[in-house]
Amino acid sequence: MIEARNLTKRYGDKVAVDQISFTIEPGTVTGFLGPNGAGKSTTMRMIVGLDRPTAGTVTVNGKPYAAHRSPLNEVGALLDAKAVHTGRSARSHLRTMAATHGISTRRVDDVIEMTGLAGVAGKRVGGFSLGMGQRLGIASAMLGDPRTLILDEPVNGLDPEGVVWVRTLVRRLAAEGRTVFLSSHLMSEMAQTADQLLVIGRGRIITAGPVQDVIDGATGSAVRVRSPQAADLAALAQADGAAVTIPETGVVELRGISAEQVGETAARHGIVLHELTPRRASLEEAYMHLTQDAVEYRSETAPAAMEAAR
Ligand SMILES: Nc1ncnc2c1ncn2[C@@H]1O[C@H](COP(=O)(O)OP(=O)(O)OP(=O)(O)O)[C@@H](O)[C@H]1O
Secondary structure (H helix, E strand, O other), X not given: OEEXXXXXXXXXXXXXXEEEEEEEOOOOEEEEEOOOOOOHHHHHHHHOOOOOOOEEEEEEOXXXXXXXXXXXXXXXXXXXXXXXXXXXXXXXXXXXXXXXXOOOXXXXXXXXXXXXXXXXXXXXXXXXXXXXXXXXXXXXXXXXXXXXXXXXXXXXXXXXXXXXXXXXXXHHHHHOOOEEEEEOOOHHHHHHHOOEEEEXXXXXXXXXXXXXXXXXXXXXXXXXXXXXXXXXXXXXXXXXXXXXXXXXXXXXXXXXXXXXXXXXXXXXXXXXXXXXEEEOOOHHHHHXXXXXXXXXXXXXXXXXXXXXXX
16 A cells, blocks of 8 residues: 655656645555646655655555565566666576575576566666666566565557557566556546546646546536537537537537427437447546646647547
8 A cells, every 4th residue: 555645756847746645555556547648756755754744644555665675576667667777687687686685596586487577587688678677677577576566657669469568567567466556547448447546647646536527527428419419409408508519510519408308308209310339438538538738748739639539
């Protein structure tokens, strides 16, 4: 379990993390989302004691990271996959880490096997592809068989097979009762991997909760209706309190009303329906909606893309 209370980090005038409080429960995969510069890496670094909070506290399984007698057995972290001595082989890197923490060489062989690195474990890390480096980072995080895993962008640079592998691995680790906290900018992947979400923007928590609740809370569910009398139906739904958008001629999208209500209203007024579809937003749409005011580094085309996504 990871617990943060009023956790704050300032770099000079810049408030990177602003009094955030959250609990990451064991037995779940919790996704950490937010735009570039939102404070995700800073938060993760504070959890593992690489950055000191300016104020507030964060504990892992009840204690600050540094207070654990054997931190590597408590928390495994992948924070910067490139932070490895490039002249060493993967096996030698892992064996050095293991030796300094009283971990057996058998465990080193196990994590090499587990992360699919067996074929390249004797090669210099400097020659590794981004994906191989990520696998080595995950192997390092797993070395102490920790109860808590913190993974910053673990699928970055992985091919589709690698992405599925990470998803399966973290799901299995959570099913074993471990705490898994991971960040990613890939929304479709996060939607498939995480149970819970923590969304931050400009150093503050925007929302937190189960994935589907976060999506529904951000966008609400909608009903898409195609009808030759779409305008009539839209007027009736509006009178019933629905919000109406017209994505194309002959199609209306209604919010704040159920598909059943729409169908019954249509039947009562003899309106012909060609389509009646309850429509749930994607995590990407919800994320765009949630973070639209928290994006610091925005490209010129982003607002138009967001509009289209809504
Ligand atoms: N060492 C530092 N010195 C000064 N400012 C920093 C430092 N580290 C981070 N920041 C600033 O703190 C803010 C949060 O950065 P952080 O790297 O935690 O964001 P992030 O959510 O991980 O972003 P990304 O998705 O781009 O990785 C940013 O504005 C960043 O520029």
